[in-house]
Amino acid sequence: MRMSDVFKLAFKALRDRKLRSLLTILGIMVGSAIILALIASSSGLSAGIQTQVERLGANTLTVSSARQFFAGGGQTTFQLSQQDVNTIRSFQGISDVIPYYSRGATISFGSSSIQGMLIGVETSALFKMYNGLSMYSGSLPDSYDPSAAAVGYAIAFPTGSSDQLTLNQMVSISLGGSTGSLVFLVKGILSQYGSVMFSNIDDTVFISLQSAELLLKTQYFSGLYVITNTPEDVTTVQQKIESYYGTQVRVMSAGAMLSSIESITSQMTVFLGSIGGVSLFVAAVGITNTMFVSVMERTREIGILKALGYRPRQIMGMFLSEAILSGVLGGVGGTILGYALSFIIGGALPMSGGFGPPGQTRSSTAFTPVFTPELIAFSLLFPIGVAVLAGLYPAWRASRMNAVVALKYE
């Protein structure tokens, strides 16, 4: 038999039982799509988190008070003050300690309104905190000017809006609660940067530390950026801070976060991948079931094929090719579906809230799924392999059927 004939006949057989074939293929598709989407999303998530964390810099630590809650200034047991800045500055290996205030904020001008953040920080330290950040236009606000602000790129140039912010224009910032809204004059616009430690710099308004202290009516910092002399100092400094403050503060470094994130995401990949595996297994059972029913129904046809001189191996090949064809269609369909699905997951599951340092959790950052050629090949070929295995036994049974009995089958 020619290969082309085998598949033509298989296609006709599948087409003859459209609904059943479609449902079988759908089962395979879902399995393949889930594997592809979940693995691509989780590696995308993992890659996204890594970039963000790596931006923090190898010689940077963040210190925040433990158990601090937000929106409306929830109670905490411990709060960071200028005294703590001085204490940490006195440790060995420290290059700088940069305190900051941060609040979730609604930033608006004209018809544009963005959910973002307000950060108060010594503006001269801004470029030390964010490696590679630069001015798009204008300059950083002076520390003594309480109405001056620098805004992130996405605030100045909001997507999907024709309104654009220019220098010396006013922005209104609402912190929610009873604070009312504050108005700032835009003195500088920052270049496009992205997210660091789960907060999107492009959605942030920066004001000077002094202004923030004044406007927020607080002396307690949201957190401290600690910069060590060398990356090697990070571990010892972290230990020193932790032993000094105990559980009152949370100290995070890029390296420590990376390793814990890696272990979480790799576990997640295995977990999500096995969900996909289970669904493909279910699909395999479905194929086997469909094939058995098909072999039963076509018993007489198998008898005819035998009478016409088809060898057992040819009959097995004919039935197996129906399973393979289902696998191919399911694999291709599943890969396309999974590709689309992973972007939906990527959009619906933004990295927001809960992970980052307190006070920086308002803004969210979507991630892009990662498709390696191996993953695509896997999601195309694995369903075919599963289909072959699932179809093997029913096809073998078909080939072994007794011709005389099969021809009498009603």
Next chain:
Amino acid sequence: MGSLALVDRESPSGAGLAVQTIGVTKVYRVGHIDYPALRGVSLKIAKGELVSIVGPSGSGKSTLLNLIGALDAPTSGRVIVDGIDLRKLNQDKLALLRNLRIGFVYQTFNLIQRLTAIENVEMPLIARALPEKTRKSRSLKMLSAVGLGRLANKRPTELSGGEQQRVAIARALVTQPTIVLGDEPTGNVDSKTTREVLNHIVQVNKTFGTTFVLVTHNPEVSNMTHRMITLKDGLIEKEQYLQRMDSYTGS
């Protein structure tokens, strides 16, 4: 597909014979009870002969036909088809023999319903891996020969019983077999169609010298064969020569 040349021919005893059975028995076992269907049948059918097998239900007619058609193996005895002892063939060789030498026509037509008439006729040629063009032209020629050229792309459900049986005949003949086996080939068609089908059989038999073995209940069928073999309780009860072969084949 390979060739049957690999198989030893029985000679010289088998020369000129399409079918020979020697002391053939067949016992079906259901549970612990044996049902003897054939109890020692020996017969010879010459090439070009048109033979009918008649007898009451359960006399072993269909069983004998299945043994000759290499669809089933006898419990004991030998079946020799076109000089080839079937005992010596494995499953693949038996399939090859059926494909190359034997055509089947059934009472219930046994067409594949999802395929068109011409696709059904093509089926035995697909097993031979013939190119599609060759297959199509041979199948169409054969369908035209049975008067169905214009219905080649119809499915069995769109055809009458008689038309379906002619498709089945075209499928049996498209391989140019040595022998065609018919199990009640006119059992499901009306008397007019029966005559049509018989005319085709007689014509093919005359023109190509194809051997026909027809199991039938219908005297109209058996009356136009060369020889009528009557089975009873798994044994040959009598054989009647009705017509001389050469009177048929002309010459």
